[in-house]
Amino acid sequence: MKLLLMDKDTTSIVSMAYSQSEILQKEVFLFERIDVASNQEHMKHLKCIVFVRPSSENIAYLAKELQEPKYGVYYLYFSNILSKADLKKLAESDVMESVREVQEFYADYVPLSPFLYSLNIKGATEGLQWRSYNLLRSAQGITSLLLSLKRNPFIRFQANSDLSRRLADKVREILSKESALFEFRNETDSATILLILDRREDAVTPLLLQWTYQAMVHELLTITNNRVSLANVPGVSDELKEVVLSAENDEFYAQAQYNNFGETGQKIKNLMEEFQKKAKSTQRVESISDMKTFVEAYPQFKKMSGTVAKHVTVVGELSSKVGKHQLMEVSVAEQEITCRNDHAQHLNSVKQLIANSSIRDEDALRLVMLYALKYEKHSNNALVNLMEALKKRGIEEQRSKLVYNLLEFGGQHARQCDLFGTQVDVTDVNNVKNIVTRKLKGLKGVDNVFTQHNPLLKDTLEDLIKGRLRDTLFPYLGSSTMRKAQDVVVFIVGGVTYEESCLVNQMNKELSGARIILGGTTMLNSAAFMDEVQIATQGIPNRRTRSKFR
Structure with a gap:
């Protein structure tokens, strides 16, 4: 014992x-x-x-x-x-x-899936600088992951990010100090890349409403170490006040976690129909043989019953929130702001939604945040008017100031890449190609208006895998003499989203001979991201926003 x-x-x-x-x-x-x-x-x-x-x-x-x-x-x-x-x-x-x-x-990280990990560090930075303990903890989590994978990587980091550079230095310090532990036999002609990124480079992805099952649950209900609280759902039974969503122990969730909301609803319907058939078959117990069959099938029947009840409750609550708070209308506006260029239309959409009493305050605030990021330098920027509209809604000034904090956190001055695909550098072939691809996508339309957006991580990883990620933007730490990257370990300072996890899952299916593992300081939804921004910008004056908007 x-x-x-x-x-x-x-x-x-x-x-x-x-x-x-x-x-x-x-x-x-x-x-x-x-x-x-x-x-x-x-x-x-x-x-x-x-x-x-x-x-x-x-x-x-x-x-x-x-x-x-x-x-x-x-x-x-x-x-x-x-x-x-x-x-x-x-x-x-x-x-x-x-x-x-x-x-x-070596298991000093939280394994969320076969390719996703988190360190559960909230508020990793303060004053846009590392908290010393969190810097060490992040380096230890990364080195533990590398040891469990038996990989000694080449390290690349985001050039404009002091946070990324300092973490890269700390990881290399541990690799050098414990060099004997990292002497693995390399029997292939490939190598591992550790790519350290900064959340400030893409502040858009954590702000968007999500429509795949897993990401949607995290955005609207919050997933904490695979657990979801349903205690506030009216009429929920005691056994469903907290449910576990684990792909390893829940076959339905494993199949549905990356499906969009409509597909998930159809899968739930099919699951219920299958369950009803089995329930009817168990009602007829007329002989010893029937009893034996029922007893043998009962554990599976009971498990299926629990699975149906759990997912019907979760999807029902998601559906209720979507309808009550008009989240589809909010999401369309978000996606349009993020993926298309039409300042007048976007400004009008945001104003209308802010004035809509059915929209939640946090959704109104997120829309203004997205507008501020997209049109920060626009000649007809109307952020002051939108901030006044938030005030009229009754949103406290301390809360609405998060818009300015966000600009300090992830505004244009904090980014090295073209987040919205609006800046064309004709000397950069890859940049021009990415812009053209995005524009063609816009002309052709998309299958789902709610999923037009692709995280910036997609372009970064594709360029890395194809060997065209620019050394000036993502330099190597130390030697850059390497072979083709087979394994890529990504770490995002400031947190990672389930939308990015869904992207990596898809890329891992499509890649031949390469594997991507994604992680970060914490798992983000929009509420958690706003908290991170507030903590990260404490003590930082809003220099840029005051001069332009006040």
């Missing part, structure tokens, strides 16, 4: 990799947090499996635990590199010689 002792971070990591029933099958019957005071009595019959981050706090907790051990024996596993000094401290504390094993088990 075993007890699993974790900290706050590793609890999240383990919960994403294993269900509780899977852990129970390994004879783990108790779960404790090392950083939460416990009055647990001594249980020498239990083996204690410790899985924690090698932080100074955890080392102190462990040293105290080993001096007066409550359990029979201890197996110590650390999610990242353990220093020799900390190892010595633990050895000196193990006065009862109860430790049987010490091992580094």
